[in-house]
Amino acid sequence: KNQVEQSPQSLIILEGKNCTLQCNYTVSPFSNLRWYKQDTGRGPVSLTIMTFSENTKSNGRYTATLDADTKQSSLHITASQLSDSASYICVVREDMEYGNKLVFGAGTILRVKS
Amino acid sequence: GAGVSQTPSNKVTEKGKYVELRCDPISGHTALYWYRQSLGQGPEFLIYFQGTGAADDSGLPNDRFFAVRPEGSVSTLKIQRTERGDSAVYLCASSRGTKYTGELFFGEGSRLTVL
Numbered sequence: 001k002n003q004v005e006q007s008p009q010s011l012i013i014l015e016g017k018n019c020t021l022q023c024n025y026t027v028s029p030f031s032n033l034r035w036y037k038q039d040t041g042r043g044p045v046s047l048t049i050m051t052f053s054e055n056t057k058s059n060g061r062y063t064a065t066l067d068a069d070t071k072q073s074s075l076h077i078t079a080s081q082l083s084d085s086a087s088y089i090c091v092v093r094e095d096m097e098y099g100n101k102l103v104f105g106a107g108t109i110l111r112v113k114s
Numbered sequence: 115g116a117g118v119s120q121t122p123s124n125k126v127t128e129k130g131k132y133v134e135l136r137c138d139p140i141s142g143h144t145a146l147y148w149y150r151q152s153l154g155q156g157p158e159f160l161i162y163f164q165g166t167g168a169a170d171d172s173g174l175p176n177d178r179f180f181a182v183r184p185e186g187s188v189s190t191l192k193i194q195r196t197e198r199g200d201s202a203v204y205l206c207a208s209s210r211g212t213k214y215t216g217e218l219f220f221g222e223g224s225r226l227t228v229l
Contacts, residue, residue: 004156034217041222043222044220089156104149105156107155
């Protein structure tokens with residue numbers, strides 16, 4: 001069964017500190033992996049997309065990595081800000097011609113405190 | 115429109131009632147998705163439209179749930195004989211194109227509470 005597992009489930013860090021969120025998946029065949037940020041009461045917003053050939057991609061203070069061999073991805077947040085407090089969801093797309101095959105993780109809830 | 119619009123933002127209903135949730139996708143986006151999200155969980159797939167047709171409705175939990183997109187734009191998710199377990203945030207998303215490589219743009223969601 002295709003699954004996406006995220007860890008930790010929740011995390012509290014001090015403003016200015018770095019953190020790393022993990023995503024392990026068993027989705028196959030693999031198409032791409034996205035990290036979404038979901039603020040409380042809002043819809044998820046895409047942060048970055050990783051395809052099979054990409055190992056690292058940055059979007060401002062967010063850096064995503066992908067190891068397609070071990071089926072692991074991470075999202076590293078540098079110099080965290082209070083506004084980074086949100087749920088971060090890892091979403092893996094199965095490579096299929098037809099049919100929706102997006103597999104969502106349960107998310108990591110990040111709280112940044114001052 | 116500028117983004118995906120969902121109405122109502124909040125809906126409180128009694129067990130057994132009928133509910134309709136509306137989604138207005140980004141103009142020009144042919145793909146439209148409905149998801150259900152419970153507290154502390156990731157979105158759970160319900161149904162996917164490509165144009166006017168439901169390309170994949172495998173996520174609908176039972177026959178009380180139904181969705182339409184008659185003109186390939188606005189979609190309505192319909193829930194009959196609501197149950198307390200239907201309480202959740204219902205998210206709509208849209209994307210360009212026919213393939214599954216595009217980014218999903220989500221609406222703010224409709225929070226449904228069944229008393």
